[in-house]
Amino acid sequence: MNKLKDSPAGGRIVITVIGPDRVGIIAAVSAILAEKGVNILDISQTIMQEFFVMVLVADMTEAKIDLVNLKDILARKGEELKVRIDAQHEDVFNFMHRI
Amino acid sequence: MLTIEEILETIKMVQEENLDIRTITMGISLRDCSDSNYKAACQKIYDKITRLAGPLVKTGEEIAREYGLPIVNKRISVTPIALVAEASSADDYIEYARTLDRAAEAVGVNFIGGFSALVHKGFTGGDIKLIESIPGALNFTERVCSSVNVATSRVGINMDAINMCSRIIKETAKLTEKNDSIGCAKLVVFANAPEDNPFMAGAFHGIGEPDCVINTGVSGPGVVRSAVKKLGDGADLGALSETIKKTAFKITRMGELVGRTAAKRLGVPFGIVDVSLAPTPAVGDSVAEILEEMGLERCGAPGSTAALALLNDAVKKGGAMASSYVGGLSGAFIPVSEDAKMIDAVDAGALSLEKLEAMTAVCSVGLDMIAIPGDTPEETIAAIIADEAAIGVFNHKTTAVRIIPAVNKKVGDRVEFGGLLGHAPVMAVNNFSAEKFSRRGGRIPAPIHSLRN
Numbered sequence: 001m002n003k004l005k006d007s008p009a010g011g012r013i014v015i016t017v018i019g020p021d022r023v024g025i026i027a028a029v030s031a032i033l034a035e036k037g038v039n040i041l042d043i044s045q046t047i048m049q050e051f052f053v054m055v056l057v058a059d060m061t062e063a064k065i066d067l068v069n070l071k072d073i074l075a076r077k078g079e080e081l082k083v084r085i086d087a088q089h090e091d092v093f094n095f096m097h098r099i
Numbered sequence: 100m101l102t103i104e105e106i107l108e109t110i111k112m113v114q115e116e117n118l119d120i121r122t123i124t125m126g127i128s129l130r131d132c133s134d135s136n137y138k139a140a141c142q143k144i145y146d147k148i149t150r151l152a153g154p155l156v157k158t159g160e161e162i163a164r165e166y167g168l169p170i171v172n173k174r175i176s177v178t179p180i181a182l183v184a185e186a187s188s189a190d191d192y193i194e195y196a197r198t199l200d201r202a203a204e205a206v207g208v209n210f211i212g213g214f215s216a217l218v219h220k221g222f223t224g225g226d227i228k229l230i231e232s233i234p235g236a237l238n239f240t241e242r243v244c245s246s247v248n249v250a251t252s253r254v255g256i257n258m259d260a261i262n263m264c265s266r267i268i269k270e271t272a273k274l275t276e277k278n279d280s281i282g283c284a285k286l287v288v289f290a291n292a293p294e295d296n297p298f299m300a301g302a303f304h305g306i307g308e309p310d311c312v313i314n315t316g317v318s319g320p321g322v323v324r325s326a327v328k329k330l331g332d333g334a335d336l337g338a339l340s341e342t343i344k345k346t347a348f349k350i351t352r353m354g355e356l357v358g359r360t361a362a363k364r365l366g367v368p369f370g371i372v373d374v375s376l377a378p379t380p381a382v383g384d385s386v387a388e389i390l391e392e393m394g395l396e397r398c399g400a401p402g403s404t405a406a407l408a409l410l411n412d413a414v415k416k417g418g419a420m421a422s423s424y425v426g427g428l429s430g431a432f433i434p435v436s437e438d439a440k441m442i443d444a445v446d447a448g449a450l451s452l453e454k455l456e457a458m459t460a461v462c463s464v465g466l467d468m469i470a471i472p473g474d475t476p477e478e479t480i481a482a483i484i485a486d487e488a489a490i491g492v493f494n495h496k497t498t499a500v501r502i503i504p505a506v507n508k509k510v511g512d513r514v515e516f517g518g519l520l521g522h523a524p525v526m527a528v529n530n531f532s533a534e535k536f537s538r539r540g541g542r543i544p545a546p547i548h549s550l551r552n
Contacts, residue, residue, distance in 0.1 A: 016107070071164060088165070092356065093106055096353060
């Protein structure tokens with residue numbers, strides 16, 4: 001349980017982008033993260049059933065924003081780009097897939 | 100490092116398959132709120148609930164957003180009110196129910212459970228006052244849920260309590276007649292009631308519990324159904340069980356994560372995860388649909404009990420591995436009105452009350468959210484409860500009856516409760532009388548296998 005952070009601003013998050021592929025998705029997302037001091041650790045992407053899927057792991061230790069607000073900003077950007085952007089604490093995935 | 104497939108699997112469970120945390124329930128002891136003056140007692144109750152549960156809803160919402168996991172309900176369970184109110188000289192306990200309702204409204208939870216009495220062996224004066232207050236309490240309040248424990252495997256079945264409860268069920272139906280007898284949807288009659296159940300309407304905070312505790316209930320019938328579907332028609336029953344186990348593990352981990360996080364942030368101990376499959380009326384969130392995916396034309400067809408037994412057991416095995424403390428009801432729920440495919444099965448004539456009763460022998464809870472004709476005699480309802488209690492007591496499991504004798508409704512009519520409580524077709528009841536049996540009263544002794552010491 002020591003992985004659980006008290007502060008939602010701390011720790012690593014997973015950002016997922018799902019939607020039709022188009023120019024500028026990675027640029028838009030990484031611009032927001034750079035501006036808010038969120039450090040990108042890993043990006044992977046794939047095409048699944050014609051959909052563009054990007055998964056990005058980022059570190060929020062130095063972030064100037066908390067996760068809840070970052071989520072809102074990313075979700076709004078997603079609407080603009082007509083893709084779905086989610087950000088979740090990494091623990092959700094670790095808890096489900098790792099013992 | 101997580102793989103992209105694992106991350107997408109989690110996202111898909113939430114976005115497409117209705118994975119959610121069904122409830123975070125804060126259990127609060129009211130044992131220190133007794134007072135000979137009932138007004139003083141009610142004030143203490145209100146103050147304690149609003150103090151401890153004040154941040155509950157906000158904390159739940161924050162966690163839901165950070166983890167991207169919907170937390171559908173935030174709820175409260177309290178010490179059975181009969182124990183708390185007994186010290187007062189109040190003639191009835193409706194004021195206590197109103198106080199719970201006001202406190203629940205103040206902190207923003209949709210249900211508060213614990214307007215309850217434990218009478219499996221007999222009644223105290225407070226127990227009788229509480230039970231007699233149930234119809235009024237459920238009529239005058241919106242959020243209060245009530246339960247009565249009438250039997251345990253240790254002491255047997257209290258038929259006098261069952262007779263009293265069936266009269267109370269009829270009175271509650273009558274009092275809440277204009278809303279399709281909705282009061283009965285908030286009243287559960289238990290055998291072997293768990294003390295740490297986070298699910299409504301049967302939640303109460305047991306007497307062995309700490310002052311305050313967080314329990315969670317997970318859900319995810321849609322996730323299980325889609326895992327079964329992916330396996331295809333060729334997979335044998337062992338493979339089915341294995342897949343359900345793995346899926347239940349993943350679902351339960353989410354309950355464990357959310358429960359522990361909520362407990363930590365609220366500064367109270369974490370109690371248990373209730374490893375259950377709880378359906379909702381939403382499409383794709385149905386336990387009956389899992390059984391149909393397993394290969395039954397309709398839920399209720401021959402084979403339903405076996406399929407449900409496999410499902411229930413696999414859910415528990417997977418869930419037990421995923422959480423350090425499993426408790427509550429832990430099993431698949433089969434409420435009729437809250438599960439769209441159960442309703443369809445009743446409408447199609449595939450599912451009868453008797454088949455449901457058989458199914459309750461192998462899953463959690465019991466005859467749940469079942470509407471029956473309003474003219475069903477009290478003694479018949481008592482006998483239905485006694486049958487269900489017998490299944491629980493003699494099999495060392497929890498069973499319960501939440502039955503709605505809908506006033507002025509006949510078989511084939513419908514009742515509408517709205518929201519999570521759903522709607523239900525009125526089901527046929529066996530019309531042969533059990534009057535003489537029920538009226539005998541007294542207690543059915545504990546089964547021989549209760550003598551374990």
